[in-house]
Amino acid sequence: MKCPVDKTDTLSRIALIEGLPAMQCSNCGGVWVDSNAYLAWRKGSGEAESPKSAEIKIDPAWDVDELKLCPNSGRIMGRYKILADTDFHLDRCGHCNGIWFDKNEWDALIELGLRDKINEFFTRPWQDEIRTSEARNHMDNLYLEKFGADDYEYIQKVREWMKDHPKRGMLLAYLQASDPYKI
Ligand SMILES: [Zn+2]
Ligand SMILES: [Zn+2]
Numbered sequence: 001m002k003c004p005v006d007k008t009d010t011l012s013r014i015a016l017i018e019g020l021p022a023m024q025c026s027n028c029g030g031v032w033v034d035s036n037a038y039l040a041w042r043k044g045s046g047e048a049e050s051p052k053s054a055e056i057k058i059d060p061a062w063d064v065d066e067l068k069l070c071p072n073s074g075r076i077m078g079r080y081k082i083l084a085d086t087d088f089h090l091d092r093c094g095h096c097n098g099i100w101f102d103k104n105e106w107d108a109l110i111e112l113g114l115r116d117k118i119n120e121f122f123t124r125p126w127q128d129e130i131r132t133s134e135a136r137n138h139m140d141n142l143y144l145e146k147f148g149a150d151d152y153e154y155i156q157k158v159r160e161w162m163k164d165h166p167k168r169g170m171l172l173a174y175l176q177a178s179d180p181y182k183i
Contacts, residue, residue, distance in 0.1 A: 004068030004077065004100055005030050006092070016106060016114075019044060023071065029103030030064070032071050035119070038099065042116060052113040060088040062104040072098045082114070082121050084133035091132060094123050 001011040003025040015032060020041040068077045070093035077091040077100060088108070099118065101109075109115045114159040120126050132135040144152050156161040162168055174180045 001032070001071040002069075003028060003030060004032075004071055005064050005102070007069075017041070028064075031101045031106060033101065034072070034096035034156045035099060036119060042119070045116070048116040049113045051117065060086065060105070060108070063087055063089055064102045065089075069099060070096060070098055071100075072096050078122075080121055080127065082109075083112075083128050084180050085137055090118075090121060147182045 001023055002008060003010050005028045006025060008027065010025045010027045012026060014022055014024045014031075016024075016033065020033075021037055022031070024030070033059060065087075067079070068091050069075065070077050073093055073096045075093055075095040077093045077098075079089045079091055082088045082090055088105070090105065091102075092098070093100075101108040106115070109118065147155065162171055165171060
């Protein structure tokens with residue numbers, strides 16, 4: 001098996017974690033995992049860990065940002081974003097479903113409490129969620145820039161207060177009128 005990063009025959013068998021066999025590159029430290037092996041390990045590993053992503057900031061400087069060939073089937077692997085607003089990608093073969101972890105990526109997933117979610121990363125709902133979240137953050141930053149922190153905070157409060165207000169229509173008309181006291 002050839003390492004998709006070094007393109008040399010440097011993969012050898014390891015246990016990534018107890019019960020999960022994998023192939024690791026002695027050169028770059030990357031790891032290839034068979035998806036069936038992962039699912040079997042996942043099934044036998046008991047209760048799923050819950051994600052704890054909120055406070056942990058990951059700076060994936062280790063990510064090898066290039067297209068890779070699957071060490072198992074030789075096909076081009078897809079690159080999938082794992083978290084919103086982070087350059088953390090995993091490479092996965094759409095042909096044999098094998099997954100490539102660059103050095104540190106597996107450890108980072110453990111730290112994030114995501115090691116039980118890996119099969120979900122490559123699904124439409126997970127990828128849609130990332131896109132939605134990134135679009136939202138983008139707009140958030142734009143408003144912050146346009147309004148300034150104080151005004152933005154203020155108008156968010158007003159918006160929240162108005163959202164389900166029974167007199168919402170009238171309140172909006174009051175705000176928009178140039179002189180609400182002149183009929
Ligand atoms: Zn390698
Ligand atoms: Zn493959």
